[in-house]
Amino acid sequence: MSTTDDLTRDESREARTRSLSLLGTLLRPHQRLLTWSGVLVIASTAGQVAGPALVAATVDSALPALDAGRHGPLVTYGALLVVAAVVAGLANGAYVRAAAQISQAVLLELRRRVFRQTQRLSLEFHESYTSGRIISRQTSDLEALRELLDGGLTGVVSSVLSMVFTAVGLALIDWRSALVLAVAMVPAWLLTRWFQRRSQLFYRQQRTASARLIVKFVETMTGMRAVQAFRREATTEHDYDRFAEEYRQANLDTFSLNGRYQPGLVLIGNLTVVAALAYGGWRVFQGDLTVGVLVAALLYVKRFFQPIQQVGMFYNSFQSAAAALEKLSALLAEEPTVVEPATPVPLRTARGDVRLDHVTFRYPRGPVVLPDLDLHIPAGQTLALVGTTGAGKSTLAKLVTRFYDASSGHVRLDDVDVRDLATPDLRRAVVMVTQEAYLFSGSVRENIALGRPDATQAEIEAAARAVGAHGFITAMPDGYDTDVNKRGGRVSAGQRQLLSFARAFLANPAVLVLDEATSSLDIPGERLVQQGLKSLLAGRTAIIIAHRLSTVAGADRVLVMEHGRIIEDGTPAQLIAADGHYARLHNAWQDSLV
Structure with a gap:
């Protein structure tokens, strides 16, 4: 491997480390709220996952008891279903609010840091770092982080926990149905890996195209006198159209990728439900599986594939936000070339010599x-x-x-x-x-x-x-x-x-x-x-x-x-x-x- 490749890899590793360190310092003041958010999302997910298991118990136990004239089991399981739904809803709402508090506090602190840093840096930096790039740091890059923190991060945490709890719940009520799900996970994982690799490339292209478009717009507006004085409107419009077209194409590539990934997951999920229904129905016919467990297994399998789409979509936001965080951390890591003295000499009244x-x-x-x-x-x-x-x-x-x-x-x-x-x-x-x-x-x-x-x-x-x-x-x-x-x-x-x-x-x-x-x-x-x-x-x-x-x-x-x-x-x-x-x-x- 060439020395250039080694340097590039080292620089990428350093950028990732710097970005994670920045994110850690931003989240550290909110550890208590983060812990509380974790408790809430676990409670919400547990309430949601408990539903199919309670449905199985209702079908297999409460309905036969009702047929025998006993209403108690149906009332009990019905009440438990209501409690589970209420707990899931309230905990989820509280979790979303807590996560929003954290994300907005992080974004506010980051905006302040970026602004303070751009004022702190020396004139040398501002003469070499274009105003368009600085504006891009304060707008599109922070917007990418906002999208991740406001919706993507909360959604993916809930989705991952939902998948884990769903798989565990399915394995507990019927491990054979869980094997059907495990087999279906192979094509789903391969499709998701393909999506991740492609989305990483497309989203990087999208961020680059977005930054170029912003820089071109800012430069044109800043230099409007020169543009109009030298009749360069047509040239600048042509350049802007070219950058806008690149940005449009980058967005289309991303949407096209999503348009293949999401239907693919839906297809795998539906085929898995069909397979679980066929296999479970045959076992019910053989007397090896109760109807209630079959219904619960189908609900679990159907529910399992819904969060996978959100996890895959989260990767898009994550790639965009990771690239933005690298740029922001690089800006915050810049040091002024003109530094304050460690022990300044006081000069209260200057003569001017x-x-x-x-x-x-x-x-x-x-x-x-x-x-x-x-x-x-x-x-x-x-x-x-x-x-x-x-x-x-x-x-x-x-x-x-x-x-x-x-x-x-x-x-x-x-x-x-x-x-x-x-x-x-x-x-x-x-x-x-x-x-x-x-x-x-x-x-x-x-x-x-x-x-x-x-x-x-x-x-x-x-x-x-x-x-x-x-x-x-x-x-x-x-x-x-x-x-x-x-x-x-x-x-x-x-x-x-x-x-x-x-x-x-x-x-x-x-x-x-x-x-x-x-x-x-x-x-x-x-x-x-x-x-x-x-x-x-x-x-x-x-x-x-x-x-x-x-x-x-x-x-x-x-x-x-x-x-x-x-x-x-x-x-x-x-x-x-x-x-x-x-x-x-x-x-x-x-x-x-x-």
Whole structure:
């Protein structure tokens, strides 16, 4: 066997072990309720299985006694039949409710864990793990588990116990009839094994097709602007139709398999009843079997094959849920690449002094982006980073904000390595504003107060006034209570950016990082934002990444980066006078304004 096959087998074994461990941790808090559920399902099954045996006793004992004028046995067995039916019904209802309690509690905890985990994982994970796959974990995968826990698991436990109790009951009243059932179990077992092997393949195909369809839908909706801008509707619709057709075919294959399995079991069950009736009738004729036992045996045989179908169908749900649980356990097993320090250094009031000492960085499985960077940004200085795409500007910003950790070297804030700072202290001291200026569903007030939920209305309005946003906010339908909708549907790009500036201003960080914060704005919008930017940058350390030199003009210092290295460093005036790379960029910008 090849090494690749060994690795695949080891990975599958590890995935199964991880999935079972996750399921165990989810069920452990409910051990008492699980035990009670076991008692209830045993009581329910026992009540159901007792019925045919009581029917046999009624036919063979109570009816002859009634013919002799004695009513007592018929009343007794009739009462026992009623008691058995009531016990079976009540216990089954209680069992279903208890099982539902367990399943919903497990699903709630799992949903919470998945959500907490996706927030806990580092930016590296979210940049490599598509949003469609994460949505699939929270929707279709959890739905597969819900189907298993809500109906399949409760049904199969009851079915298996029913089969066992039925076989035992049949063997106790007539072991020869039990042999007929045992012979019939051979083709039933072979058919079920064939069904299981095929369903494992088909259901895996179904889950894969479902995930592809969800991912394609999410990607298309997320990138709708690009789709419409480049007239790719026909192409995306063709791709979506292809994935939808694959999903439809996978479902049809599954239904077709069920359509062969269930009738096959019904046929085997009916033939077994015929065989048991023929054999039992012959024995009754010979005087070797009573009529009551024959009736009970037929009832047991008929009842035995009904749960087999449910067990077979459970395997479908089990395969789907097992694949989903493997994916969920793999997601929960992911570890953040940016980890909390074991003993964090407190930083209650940051000055904003930033230093990068011999920092090297490379993305996972990628080339070196920053080969050896030394940089000191004194507290209160506004530093602008310019350079071509891929020069390492955004990477530097991600290191300062600790969305990534340096491969080697140290990134320090106020002479403390950012790896040694607790995340709340670091996020309070360093804030990044990006070009997306993401606004969450909710009011303008809630969006501004994102970094300080306890801020008063006066503080929120003061932050908005400081960056020039108060005027357009009060002009909105409900002022600060206006719902901005997802992604700020009721505000323009410039207004969104001003709201993100107000959010940063209210957070009052010592270090502010602006990553292309004005690149998506038109000239009037940029001028509007520039006014708010002056208030935002005053009195704090700022790192500005921009292609537009209008944003850079007010910086204290400019760094020009190329291939992860600093090739020019100085004030804007010094670099323009030096007639180097920055000077050429400045001249090209001036020409564009003419």
